[in-house]
Amino acid sequence: MAGDVFKKAYDWRELRVAKATGLYPYFKPIDQTDGTEVNVGGRHVIMVGSNNYLGLSMDPRVKEAAAKAVEKYGTSCSGSRLLNGTLDLHEELEAKLAAFLGKEMALCFSTGFTTNLGALSALLERKDYVFSDRLNHASILEGIRSSFGEHKRYRHNDMADLERLMSNAPPEAGKLIVTDGVFSMEGDLADLRSIIELKKKYGARVMVDEAHGLGVMGANGRGLSEHLGVEDDVDLVMGTFSKSFGSLGGVLAGPKEVIEWVKHKARAMVFQASMTPASVAAALASLEIIKSEPERRQRLMRVANKMRNGFRMLGYEVTMSESPVVPVFIGDQIKCFRLWTALYENGVFANPVIPPAVEPGHALMRTSYIATHTDEQLNRVLEQFEVLGKKYKVIPQDAPSVADVIAKVGSVDDLTIDTNRYVPTDAGNAAWANKKGNGARTPADLAKKVFDLVETATWRAANLQVPTREQVNKVVQERIGDITGAAIERGYKLMELANKARGTKRMTWDD
Numbered sequence: 379m380a381g382d383v384f385k386k387a388y389d390w391r392e393l394r395v396a397k398a399t400g401l402y403p404y405f406k407p408i409d410q411t412d413g414t415e416v417n418v419g420g421r422h423v424i425m426v427g428s429n430n431y432l433g434l435s436m437d438p439r440v441k442e443a444a445a446k447a448v449e450k451y452g453t454s455c456s457g458s459r460l461l462n463g464t465l466d467l468h469e470e471l472e473a474k475l476a477a478f479l480g481k482e483m484a485l486c487f488s489t490g491f492t493t494n495l496g497a498l499s500a501l502l503e504r505k506d507y508v509f510s511d512r513l514n515h516a517s518i519l520e521g522i523r524s525s526f527g528e529h530k531r532y533r534h535n536d537m538a539d540l541e542r543l544m545s546n547a548p549p550e551a552g553k554l555i556v557t558d559g560v561f562s563m564e565g566d567l568a569d570l571r572s573i574i575e576l577k578k579k580y581g582a583r584v585m586v587d588e589a590h591g592l593g594v595m596g597a598n599g600r601g602l603s604e605h606l607g608v609e610d611d612v613d614l615v616m617g618t619f620s621k622s623f624g625s626l627g628g629v630l631a632g633p634k635e636v637i638e639w640v641k642h643k644a645r646a647m648v649f650q651a652s653m654t655p656a657s658v659a660a661a662l663a664s665l666e667i668i669k670s671e672p673e674r675r676q677r678l679m680r681v682a683n684k685m686r687n688g689f690r691m692l693g694y695e696v697t698m699s700e701s702p703v704v705p706v707f708i709g710d711q712i713k714c715f716r717l718w719t720a721l722y723e724n725g726v727f728a729n730p731v732i733p734p735a736v737e738p739g740h741a742l743m744r745t746s747y748i749a750t751h752t753d754e755q756l757n758r759v760l761e762q763f764e765v766l767g768k769k770y771k772v773i774p775q776d777a778p779s780v781a782d783v784i785a786k787v788g789s790v791d792d793l794t795i796d797t798n799r800y801v802p803t804d805a806g807n808a809a810w811a812n813k814k815g816n817g818a819r820t821p822a823d824l825a826k827k828v829f830d831l832v833e834t835a836t837w838r839a840a841n842l843q844v845p846t847r848e849q850v851n852k853v854v855q856e857r858i859g860d861i862t863g864a865a866i867e868r869g870y871k872l873m874e875l876a877n878k879a880r881g882t883k884r885m886t887w888d889d
Contacts, residue, residue, distance in 0.1 A: 421722070421725075423727040425727050426726060429621040431593065432664075434664045443660055451655035454651070460647070467662065470662065487650070488626075490616075490617075495524060495646045496521070502526065504526045510555075510557070511556075513534045527554075537576065540573070556587070558589070558590070565702075586601070591617075593621070594621075598669070616630050623664040625660035678749040685759070693767075694773055704745045708772060717772060726763075753789045764780040
């Protein structure tokens with residue numbers, strides 16, 4: 379019998395199960411927005427899932443610039459940059475971005491995704507080695523896959539692993555280290571200073587994806603490279619306009635000869651329609667605001683740190699970072715979907731993130747913040763995370779009350795309260811220690827990890843995706859590390875018991 383390329387789609391049960399149970403959280407159409415609050419399906423909710431970090435997508439000056447560009451140039455350039463799609467606006471934006479980023483030349487693509495896709499596929503050839511963090515954005519991965527370079531992935535922010543891989547590469551090979559600056563899902567920061575040391579030691583080049591850092595990090599908003607003082611040692615800077623710039627598009631900046639090469643060799647440039655006039659004009663207007671209004675960045679960081687401290691005081695597990703991305707770690711994806719649905723029904727819109735966007739068993743609620751969020755909105759979000767976190771047993775029942783938490787984290791507009799410092803709490807410190815662990819293997823820690831694995835396996839069983847013993851062994855090794863075979867076998871038996879307990883009864887989300 380002939381195979382059917384569509385069979386995988388027809389047999390995909392996970393989507394149907396999620397929709398049937400009312401837990402499907404994606405592709406929700408927004409019908410109205412003012413930036414920090416939106417209407418979704420007739421429901422008014424506080425938006426803590428947007429990358430509109432500086433609130434510029436709703437700024438009157440940015441909207442006016444976009445409208446004027448449409449009036450002058452129309453809605454589309456109707457062609458690629460190579461042929462008829464380059465406007466004087468494109469070149470103006472590129473010149474100003476190059477000056478802003480301190481690079482010889484900049485090149486704008488139509489999206490951030492295709493910026494990475496085009497740059498990496500054009501730059502990496504046979505005999506070149508590229509070293510990529512395992513948690514890098516999917517656009518980086520796709521760019522590398524589209525190239526002929528030798529791809530080596532190092533463990534997240536693990537400089538010893540990166541050096542091991544670099545030391546094994548041929549000395550004569552071209553070498554490129556590519557990393558997110560601010561990691562988009564977990565919100566933590568790349569160890570750029572150590573990366574620069576390895577660059578110099580092994581004669582490599584460095585490319586930093588500043589999608590979530592541009593406009594946000596650094597005294598002038600030039601990104602993590604500026605924040606850490608390594609701008610001059612970063613060879614290529616990539617950024618997007620769909621986050622802090624409130625527009626759409628991407629930029630690559632670096633040495634003139636390199637940018638010219640990408641400009642003429644990247645298929646994502648040569649064969650893709652150019653940025654629309656409205657998008658270019660909006661990015662230009664936003665760039666001027668970013669340069670002239672640093673108070674937006676300052677307030678954004680105070681907002682994010684208030685929420686990070688608030689979550690930690692409630693007993694949630696969060697990263698100790700400095701970015702406006704504040705992930706709340708849940709663990710298993712079923713519980714993550716349950717919590718998301720309850721938050722949404724109670725007026726809070728966050729983003730549930732499950733594998734493959736994060737590592738297996740590390741499902742999280744990604745929250746991200748805008749400089750224009752008010753204390754009233756932030757406090758309402760904390761209230762719902764307290765009530766629902768206790769209801770779904772994500773945080774302890776005896777966690778502090780939200781009233782106490784709000785009193786301690788204070789107001790982002792009260793400059794006497796230092797929300798840039800972390801509030802130490804027993805619950806928060808324990809959660810962070812459990813997250814990092816440094817190889818700790820206490821019985822409680824192991825039990826929690828195995829429990830997460832059981833729930834993940836049960837989810838897959840509900841969708842007729844029962845894992846094989848080999849798959850389970852692999853996941854356990856990745857999640858728990860080098861433990862005994864007996865412990866792995868016990869974990870597998872726990873999963874078998876979970877599936878056996880389900881029997882022929884159709885599983886519900888409360889089982």
